[in-house]
Structure formats: C-alpha cells, structure tokens
Amino acid sequence: GNANLFPVVGALELKYGKKVIPEGALAEMTRISHAIAEVVNLTPSTHQPYVGVSAFAHKAGLHASAIKVDPDLYQHMDPALVGNHMRMLVSDMAGRASIELKAKELGVELGGDRELVGRVVASVKERELRGYTYEAADASFELLLRKEVEGRALSYFRIESWRAIVEDRPDGTHANEATVKLWAKGERIVATAEGNGPVNALDRALRVGLERIYPELAQLELTDYKVRILEGKYGTDSTTRVLITTSDGRGEWSTVGVAENVIAASWQSLEDAYTYGLLRAGVAPAE
Missing domain, CATH: 3.30.160 (Double Stranded RNA Binding Domain)
Structure with missing residues (x-):
C-alpha cells in the first residue's frame, strides 16, 4: 500500500537525521496534514504519529507530575518541531499537576492557588462520575475552569x-x-x-x-455530533452523553452534555458550544 508520508518524513528527519524536505518545512507538517484532510474531506486521525492532535497527549496524574518537571521525560521529541503541541487530557484520573498544566495550555491563570486547583479536581471527578468526560471536550472543561476561577459561569x-x-x-x-x-x-x-x-x-x-x-455566531458551524448511551442495561431510560464539535472556520472545539434525555444532553452541549464560540471570538461576557 501507500505509506503515509508524514510519519515517514518525521522519522527520516528527526530520528535518522536525513534532510528530505526544505529547511523550515518540518514545522509546517501538522498544519499541512490538517489542510489536506480538509481538502479531501477526511477526518484527521487523532492518533497519527507526529501530526495527530493526540500524538503528544498525556492523561495520568503521574505523567503530568513528571511533565511538569521536564516534558522530555514522557515525550520522544519537542512537538513544536513538527508544528504540533502537547495536550493534557483531563479525566477522573486528573491530579493537581494535570489541572495546572491544562490551565496553562488553555491560558487560564491559576496563580498557584492550591485550594482553587483542589476545587477544580473535585469538580471534574464529581462530574465524571455523573457521565461527563473532558478528554474530548476541552471547551466545556475551559468553561468549567473559568467558572471556578472567576466564581461564576461565563454569561452571554x-x-x-x-x-x-x-x-x-x-x-x-x-x-x-x-x-x-x-x-x-x-x-x-x-x-x-x-x-x-x-x-x-x-x-x-x-x-x-x-x-x-452577537453577529459573531454567524461564523459557527456544527461539524460533528456524537451520542453515547451510558449504562445501556437500562435501555431507553439510560443516561446519555452528547459530544458536539463546532467550527468557526479557524479552528474546532468540542463540548459535552449529559442527561437522561438525549435532547437535554444535546442542549447542554450546544449551549456550551455557543458560549465558548463567543469567548473565542473575544466577545466580552454580559454583566
């Protein structure tokens, strides 16, 4: 079959020291990979080596603690060399280090407040027990994080x-x-x-x-919609989790909603998607 050139080029350049593309082009690999996926209308593989959005993702608390000391302890290279970046996945396994690194990634200042970080950790774990997942819903997590930091939810x-x-x-x-x-x-x-x-x-x-x-909302488009039935043994009475992916033409973000009713879960995710879209557009929240 045809070999995927992105991991081939990455390995030749970074592991074998072979110059196979022009100087400076390596840092464009991730952008070009996603651009090609858009042109051919294919969903990019999140786990694709070097250029996938999860190629440099970390989840467990122990990983986060080590990465906080030195990212090279759990990464084989600097993601920036191929135009990618490190991602921290927030889940019920998240500890303080995971939350602090994720907040830094999202540009949210926690100010070293251990009590605040502890509240965020507790909130994430409590909500994940109810069926929420933030590994694939960074936008919903950022809204939750900002709510804890500012003492109230962003309101548009x-x-x-x-x-x-x-x-x-x-x-x-x-x-x-x-x-x-x-x-x-x-x-x-x-x-x-x-x-x-x-x-x-x-x-x-x-x-x-x-x-x-808010005319900024005209740019938003829902690009993906996923439904997951939790505790399927209860049949149509089961709790439902909905993940919605939204795009503004410059990037995408995902939001999550959980409820016994699939429409209610969808509404939660939809409301987060619009709120985050306005935040991303730089619109000031209503007083």
Whole structure:
C-alpha cells in the first residue's frame, strides 16, 4: 500500500537525521496534514504519529507530575518541531499537576492557588462520575475552569426555557420545531425555528435568537455530533452523553452534555458550544 508520508518524513528527519524536505518545512507538517484532510474531506486521525492532535497527549496524574518537571521525560521529541503541541487530557484520573498544566495550555491563570486547583479536581471527578468526560471536550472543561476561577459561569445569554416538538405526519414525514426563550443584554427574545431533527431545530432557534445580538455566531458551524448511551442495561431510560464539535472556520472545539434525555444532553452541549464560540471570538461576557 501507500505509506503515509508524514510519519515517514518525521522519522527520516528527526530520528535518522536525513534532510528530505526544505529547511523550515518540518514545522509546517501538522498544519499541512490538517489542510489536506480538509481538502479531501477526511477526518484527521487523532492518533497519527507526529501530526495527530493526540500524538503528544498525556492523561495520568503521574505523567503530568513528571511533565511538569521536564516534558522530555514522557515525550520522544519537542512537538513544536513538527508544528504540533502537547495536550493534557483531563479525566477522573486528573491530579493537581494535570489541572495546572491544562490551565496553562488553555491560558487560564491559576496563580498557584492550591485550594482553587483542589476545587477544580473535585469538580471534574464529581462530574465524571455523573457521565461527563473532558478528554474530548476541552471547551466545556475551559468553561468549567473559568467558572471556578472567576466564581461564576461565563454569561452571554440566559435561557428562560426551550422546547422541541417532533410531529409525525400522515404522509410519513416528520416536522421538527423548536422554540427558545432567552435573555441577552437585557432583552427578552423568543425564537422559533424548524430543522432536520429536534437538535438541529434547537440549534437554529438559538442562532435565530442570538445572531442579531452577537453577529459573531454567524461564523459557527456544527461539524460533528456524537451520542453515547451510558449504562445501556437500562435501555431507553439510560443516561446519555452528547459530544458536539463546532467550527468557526479557524479552528474546532468540542463540548459535552449529559442527561437522561438525549435532547437535554444535546442542549447542554450546544449551549456550551455557543458560549465558548463567543469567548473565542473575544466577545466580552454580559454583566
């Protein structure tokens, strides 16, 4: 078969010292890999050597403690050489070192506050017991982290209520309609929209309600939607976890929601996605 040239080039350049590409081109490997994936409409492999987003990912608390001392203890090279970067995965195994390194990666200042770090660790572990996972939902974790640091959640809008209706029509088709009632910048907004399924209808209704107030949301696009049934032995009464990936054309982020109702879990993830999108766009939170 055809060999993947990215790990081949990486190994030849970094492990064997062979110059096979122009000077300075090695640092563009990760960017080029992702650009090619976009052009051919393929999802990049997260575990691809050198250029995958998880190629330099670390999870266990012991790893984090060692990396805090010296990243080379658990990495075979500096990720920056290929345009990649180290990632800390936050999970129920996270310790103080993991949280501190992840906060640094996200640009959130903890100021060496051990009590604050302890609260974040406890919050992550408590929420993961309920089914949340932050390994693949960095955006939701950053919002949780900022909530602990600032003492309150980031607020761009306040939801009064929402509902989604699925209508089964005699001709076998389905109509999906959602209504969202919310407050943004002191204004009460009621927005209704139809969509291809209840989650898409909720997404459109939220967008209709907020885009006039926050035009930055026009750039957002939901690119992936994953549902995981937790404790499947309970059948349709099981808790559901939803992961949503969103893009603004410059990058992607993932958010998580957990609830007994798949639509409610989707809404949690969707709300985080919009909140993080506004944060990423540099919009100041509402007072």
